[in-house]
Amino acid sequence: MSTVKPALQEPALISHLAGANNYSWLYFRNGEKKMLAKSLSYLHTLLTGFVRVHKTALINPVCVKSLQSPPSRRMPGAVQLENGVELPVSRRRWQQVAEVLQPFLDNEISDREHVANSAATTSTAQQVQASILLVTDETDDAQAFKHIIETKWPRFILHAMRHGTLLPEMLADLPAHERPALILMDARKARAERLHALRRLKELPNCSRIPVLLITPTNHNAIAEGYERYANSVIALPDQPATLVAVAERIGQFWLQTVALPIIDIPDNELD
Incomplete structure (x- = not known):
């Protein structure tokens, strides 16, 4: 725990975390990264303001640049961070993630665009x-x-x-x-x-x-x-x-x- 606490003392400096099993990579906004011997689920309890977009990814919402809806009902969505990193958004988490992140986006999608994108996605999924x-x-x-x-x-x-x-x-x-x-x-x-x-x-x-x-x-x-x-x-x-x-x-x-x-x-x- 002695190595975990110092790394999490300033959450605003963290961009996102990527996890696999009981290890997680901690990515800072300045480009540095650090591996922690802790699971993402555990680290999420310490970073309560962060958003779990996928079982392998936890992000700082203030670092979100854009949000891409699932291109079809069979594929995950995606979120792009300010540093250019793109992470998957689980289908099961999509609706909740979109609602949480929307206020952080610079440009909100209009109702008309939302309807058009939904229709295009449905059409693509069928074809x-x-x-x-x-x-x-x-x-x-x-x-x-x-x-x-x-x-x-x-x-x-x-x-x-x-x-x-x-x-x-x-x-x-x-x-x-x-x-x-x-x-x-x-x-x-x-x-x-x-x-x-x-x-x-x-x-x-x-x-x-x-x-x-x-x-x-x-x-x-x-x-x-x-x-x-x-x-x-x-x-x-x-x-x-x-x-x-x-x-x-x-x-x-x-x-x-x-x-x-x-x-x-x-x-x-x-x-x-």
Whole structure:
């Protein structure tokens, strides 16, 4: 407890906490971080003003920059912090989290926008049969990649996230039919984080069958490391954002058109 109390003496300096089992990472707003041998549930009792957005994440509400509603009823929402970190918001916690965080947002969503977003989400949930998850640091190019995939292969919807650290825990927490049919992991940057997430994904019985495409730099070591961690395919690209968009159609033609993905049909009663 002697190491915990000093770290929590000034909650206003804390951005968020990320937990796994009985350990938690404490992230400060100045970029520093500290590991504590305490569970998130315990630390939440000490940081009563913080918001539990997911079983793996606890945030300081004053650090919230934006809140993204779930793109479909089968996917979690997301919250972006002032430092650019994006964290998942559990479906079961979404309504409560949105109500608590709304006063902290700079721009509130109008009633008209809220209705429009809800209608679009419902429509998407009814039409989309499977989802693809893209993990990349290139936010702008992720949007272009998303447009190409969803325009040419409309039965798929692509979701993008910038950080893969909590990806295994997030997917393991989802029911089988809500997990993505395909994961694209861009490891040209944050290589160690992506490789660690890939290894942990392949060790989880509930997630190991999801095909993972690892995008790496064009060097032999990076390619070998990808296959050593059981990537289903390694795509070697130069460290240029535009190249990711350039291969989008080729990826779609093979993985979405030729390959049989482990898509699980969703029973009608689970969509009610």
